Amino acid sequence: MKKVIWSIVLCFVFNNSVYAKDYAKIQIREMEKAQKYSTTDRYYADYTEDNVFNKNIKDPKLIHLGGYSTIEQSKLNAKNAADNLIYSKIKSALCGKKADDYNVQAYGADFYKVYRIAEKIIRANNLDFMNWRIVFSKDNSFNAYSSETNCITIHAGAFDSLSANDDAIALLIGHEMAHSILGHQVRAAKYMHKIDSFPEDSALRAIAIKAYVSDSKKMEYAADTEGARLAVKAGYDLSKAKETLSFIYTMSNDSEFSYTHPTGKHRLENYAESRKYFMEDEMKKQGVYNIYKSEVLKPRLSSDRKSLVIEKNTAKTQAEAYRTETPVDLYTRYAYKSYLNGEFEKAEEYFSKLLELDRKNPVAYLYFSYTEECLYKKTGKKKYLDNAKTFVNYAQKLAPSDKHIQEQVDAL
Numbered sequence: 373m374k375k376v377i378w379s380i381v382l383c384f385v386f387n388n389s390v391y392a393k394d395y396a397k398i399q400i401r402e403m404e405k406a407q408k409y410s411t412t413d414r415y416y417a418d419y420t421e422d423n424v425f426n427k428n429i430k431d432p433k434l435i436h437l438g439g440y441s442t443i444e445q446s447k448l449n450a451k452n453a454a455d456n457l458i459y460s461k462i463k464s465a466l467c468g469k470k471a472d473d474y475n476v477q478a479y480g481a482d483f484y485k486v487y488r489i490a491e492k493i494i495r496a497n498n499l500d501f502m503n504w505r506i507v508f509s510k511d512n513s514f515n516a517y518s519s520e521t522n523c524i525t526i527h528a529g530a531f532d533s534l535s536a537n538d539d540a541i542a543l544l545i546g547h548e549m550a551h552s553i554l555g556h557q558v559r560a561a562k563y564m565h566k567i568d569s570f571p572e573d574s575a576l577r578a579i580a581i582k583a584y585v586s587d588s589k590k591m592e593y594a595a596d597t598e599g600a601r602l603a604v605k606a607g608y609d610l611s612k613a614k615e616t617l618s619f620i621y622t623m624s625n626d627s628e629f630s631y632t633h634p635t636g637k638h639r640l641e642n643y644a645e646s647r648k649y650f651m652e653d654e655m656k657k658q659g660v661y662n663i664y665k666s667e668v669l670k671p672r673l674s675s676d677r678k679s680l681v682i683e684k685n686t687a688k689t690q691a692e693a694y695r696t697e698t699p700v701d702l703y704t705r706y707a708y709k710s711y712l713n714g715e716f717e718k719a720e721e722y723f724s725k726l727l728e729l730d731r732k733n734p735v736a737y738l739y740f741s742y743t744e745e746c747l748y749k750k751t752g753k754k755k756y757l758d759n760a761k762t763f764v765n766y767a768q769k770l771a772p773s774d775k776h777i778q779e780q781v782d783a784l
């Protein structure tokens with residue numbers, strides 16, 4: 373009997389050590405996989421504000437985006453105080469309702485939260501020339517989508533994952549609004565119509581589907597970039613929108629989703645790359661100006677009492693409504709940020725494109741001259757020095773008394 377017990381004990385000890393050894397190996401292998409697949413730190417590592425800024429390069433800060441003028445702080449404060457008074461009334465009206473009033477449970481506070489974020493994005497971007505609609509779906513999956521009637525549907529699964537983070541919600545709403553304002557639903561519907569016009573299993577149908585899938589991915593990149601711009605103009609911080617970025621990465625593993633969407637890795641690369649050329653301070657100033665010039669947009673429950681309508685500003689004229697970015701603004705920020713990022717060849721290309729559109733711009737000629745000077749210092753090629761002199765001379769003809777231009781003439 374003693375012998376049997378002894379062998380059982382031995383066996384237990386032996387097995388235990390084997391399990392422990394294997395268990396450690398499993399942990400190590402799993403940690404290695406986690407390094408590869410983790411949706412946390414790794415995938416926003418590159419997504420940081422204003423990467424390279426070379427302090428040695430010349431920048432008298434003369435480049436600005438159009439579309440705003442600076443408002444006195446006291447006037448801004450007065451306007452914000454007046455707006456906040458209206459918001460507090462809206463808040464008590466929305467949050468004071470009984471759950472039964474909504475047909476959906478306890479959505480008052482959630483409505484208010486999403487209303488404030490969406491309304492801020494709408495006003496900051498002059499999108500208040502039309503009504504917007506927010507629908508809360510009870511669906512527990514993480515998703516959101518928009519329709520051509522400016523209706524944004526947010527699943528409970530998405531809202532509940534993001535609800536503590538306004539920046540993340542803003543990035544999600546911005547993306548969906550971007551689909552609407554860039555006309556993506558109409559573009560997609562045209563593909564659907566075309567696909568349906570061919571017989572099932574036909575080669576032409578397969579070609580039409582392929583064309584749709586490829587274009588759909590381009591639309592996602594565009595909505596990501598434009599959506600991020602909408603959120604930045606409303607004052608939201610993209611660096612803090614980590615839950616949305618993490619979601620985008622995670623969703624790319626879903627085969628149905630990844631059929632029409634680029635991979636998460638590519639979408640995050642597109643975010644980081646696009647953002648390298650944002651002029652975020654300038655964009656925020658445009659947003660502050662647009663909010664100052666607009667009035668609080670009132671929410672109301674929709675006729676089916678399941679969604680929230682954010683009413684348009686009826687006084688808005690066509691001329692004041694949202695416009696996609698002008699080519700001049702786009703080339704301005706690409707040229708300027710390429711220069712600041714030390715990408716001088718790119719800056720050279722974008723400054724020439726900008727000057728083709730805006731020939732009488734002395735500031736652009738001055739920065740073109742700085743760029744060529746940097747290229748001269750980098751390569752030692754004399755042609756860049758000659759270019760630098762030529763461009764600063766153009767600048768001086770356009771603005772003879774400018775001191776920064778005179779300094780550059782003297783420096784060269």
Ligand SMILES: [Zn+2]
Nearest residue numbers: 547551592595
């Ligand atoms: Zn999308």
